[in-house]
Amino acid sequence: MDEITNALFTLGLSDKEARVYVALLGLGRGSAYGVAEKSGLKKPTAYVVIGELIKKGFVFKIPRVKKQLFIAKPPHEVFAIAEERMRQAKKVLPELERVADESKVEVKTLYFEGLKGMEEAIRYRAKELRGKEVVGFYAKPDEGTPAELLSFFRRLNKKVMMEGGIKVRGLAPDDEVLTEWREKDAEYGRIFKKLPVSDYSSNTSIEVADTFVRIFINNYLQAIIIENPDVTKTFRQIFEIMWKKTE
DSSP states (O other), X not given: OHHHHHHHHHTTOOHHHHHHHHHHHHHSSBOXXXXXXXXXXXXXXXXXXXXXXXXXXXXXXXXSOSSOOEEEXXXXXXXXXXXXXXXXXXXXXXXXXXXXXXXXXXXXXXXXEXXXXXXXXXXXXXXXXXXXXEXXXXXXXXXXXXXXXXXXXXXXXXXXXXXXXXXXXXXXXXXXXXHHHHHTHHHHTEEEEEEOTTTOOOSEEEEEOSSEEEEEEGGGTEEEEEEOHHHHHHHHHHHHHHHHHOO
């Protein structure tokens, strides 16, 4: 049932609308009272939702009957309506893209929080980075780093970075807590140089892609992405200076 409801969500139905539509499909035809009983909604609510579905073309009222009865359009007709609306909408896509290009801001900053947010940050523009290299200054875990974050990074580094063919060149603290990560560098297509912990012991990572800078504040499960060519160029130049100076 959840799968059906999610599919109806993509067609623009709310939770209540999806429940009423499915209930009416199951009834074949029914009154607002029958729909309310089957969907678990109150009758006034069911009646209002039926009205919304009629406007959207998902339900219609049976004419010339004493009692108000309703019937749901067959699913294949409903999906055909959605496909036709999408075809019509796509006609204006070039114009919308033009408007978007004209209104682009110089600096785009995104903020993410929690494990889900960290995952969104890692997956940001991942398809565009396939076959490319990212560089950066990488952190080491400490007593404040959540244990679940390390497991999370192991999984996503393999799924997003390695399987996505994204190469990594980085600088990291020379600390034994990172031994397991360095052992997998060759397998994951990573090249790392180590910095003395006395000079660099950060628990925050700064990663530079081709069009954006990504910052992971690990102990707080926060991430920031700055998308701007000038910012990206500056961070990459700083990295390359350090890379050349590091044995």
